[in-house]
Amino acid sequence: MQMTTKKLPPRTLSVAPMLDWTDRHYRHMARQITHHAWLYTEMVTTGALIHGNRERFLAFNECEHPVALQLGGSDAADLAQCAKIAEEYGYDEVNLNCGCPSERVQKGAFGACLMNEVGLVADGVKAMQDVVDIDVTVKHRIGVDQQEDYSVVRDFVGHLAEQASCKTFIVHARNAWLKGLSPKENREIPPLKYDYVYQLKRDFPDLEILINGGVTDNEQIAEHLKHVDGVMVGRAAYHQPLTMMAQWDALFYDDHHEIMSLENLIPVLHDYANMHIQANKGTLLRHMARHYLGLSHGMNGARQWRRMLSDASLLGQNNADLLQQAGMAVGVLQA
Ligand SMILES: Cc1cc2nc3c(=O)[nH]c(=O)nc-3n(C[C@H](O)[C@H](O)[C@H](O)COP(=O)(O)O)c2cc1C
Structure with a gap:
């Protein structure tokens, strides 16, 4: 509860x-x-x-x-x-x-x-x-x-x-x-x-x-x-x-906190996905990553981001690091 x-x-x-x-x-x-x-x-x-x-x-x-x-x-x-x-x-x-x-x-x-x-x-x-x-x-x-x-x-x-x-x-x-x-x-x-x-x-x-x-x-x-x-x-x-x-x-809402960027979001999503995967209760990377496809909307590299996060064989490895790799591939994260 x-x-x-x-x-x-x-x-x-x-x-x-x-x-x-x-x-x-x-x-x-x-x-x-x-x-x-x-x-x-x-x-x-x-x-x-x-x-x-x-x-x-x-x-x-x-x-x-x-x-x-x-x-x-x-x-x-x-x-x-x-x-x-x-x-x-x-x-x-x-x-x-x-x-x-x-x-x-x-x-x-x-x-x-x-x-x-x-x-x-x-x-x-x-x-x-x-x-x-x-x-x-x-x-x-x-x-x-x-x-x-x-x-x-x-x-x-x-x-x-x-x-x-x-x-x-x-x-x-x-x-x-x-x-x-x-x-x-x-x-x-x-x-x-x-x-x-x-x-x-x-x-x-x-x-x-x-x-x-x-x-x-x-x-x-x-x-x-x-x-x-x-x-x-x-x-x-x-x-x-x-x-x-x-x-x-x-x-x-007149709340001027730092605007969330894909760069700052990826580590949070990575930890979250990792936690669910490690918990081993049947949640797979693809259950989460499918909701992340639109995050690159309007950015350079949007297609590459979507391609990586919807690639069945990459997702099949069930490793949250894929989110970081996709971030690097589109130049949002440093290699
Ligand atoms: C994939 C999808 C599933 C939806 N499921 C529900 C639902 O479970 N309950 C509901 O009240 N409306 C549902 N809707 C309708 C949305 O809540 C909303 O009323 C509708 O999409 C119009 O808003 P929008 O033009 O901003 O998308 C769904 C819409 C979509 C696209």
Whole structure:
């Protein structure tokens, strides 16, 4: 069990929950770059937590705070049980996924289809709040399928605020189309409507409204922050972590520590990878290195870095020194 008594920063910036991407190794790396942005886990279903290997789904590095667990589920009792487990594990927030459009998730009756079941969501949020002291938040879309009207998301948020005292909403500013689009297409094709999210903040000034979707640079973040309380970044924070996040603490949290560089990051990642490999619990270099590919984004030698860190035979040696060798190959570290 890990508990924290640290004062939590505001959710001005956060890194989105991303299945297969924002695992504990990615989050460890992200935390070296930004000390304050909130980090979200991959979605974990209530079924997996209740019946599966908890340690596998919940383990995180102490440095990751503030860290939020995202749950997928719709049964109030199961959600409450999982929220309690998350709190006991030391998570700082539990977030309910009401935005994922995948068919698999729809069969389990959760994710984006919950936008049509606001009563169920309210029951779930209330049940979680009843058993934990950490924040219970909701991540959702602005509508599903052909629901184009602003009133859809307004009523969803209004109902949860009123009936479940939910205070924090993370709004992916596009619809989810439940039929006919893959999850990937559902992050690209339905148009972004940032004005709907801005309007939410105007209509519910006392709620904490975070915007998500399509953000790729700090100028966009600064612009959004004129209208809402926070910005959640997904793909850009994954594909170009240093370019995207290195300035965040200085620009948005008024913390002017030394900006993280690849040169300074490599030794930290090397020690971290070494520790996991030595622990001999099945974590392999490739489980960690796959998240490091984007670190060279925009640099000379970016391709060489990516090539070395995705080379099956080099990774197969399972030796963390590969990170140093890649750093030398691209001229970031001295030979
Ligand atoms: C690979 C991948 C996996 C994702 N998994 C989840 C997830 O588990 N839960 C969730 O709420 N959203 C998930 N998303 C959606 C993101 O959280 C985010 O809402 C979306 O990517 C839009 O933000 P962006 O344009 O900044 O990437 C995922 C996105 C990607 C790219």
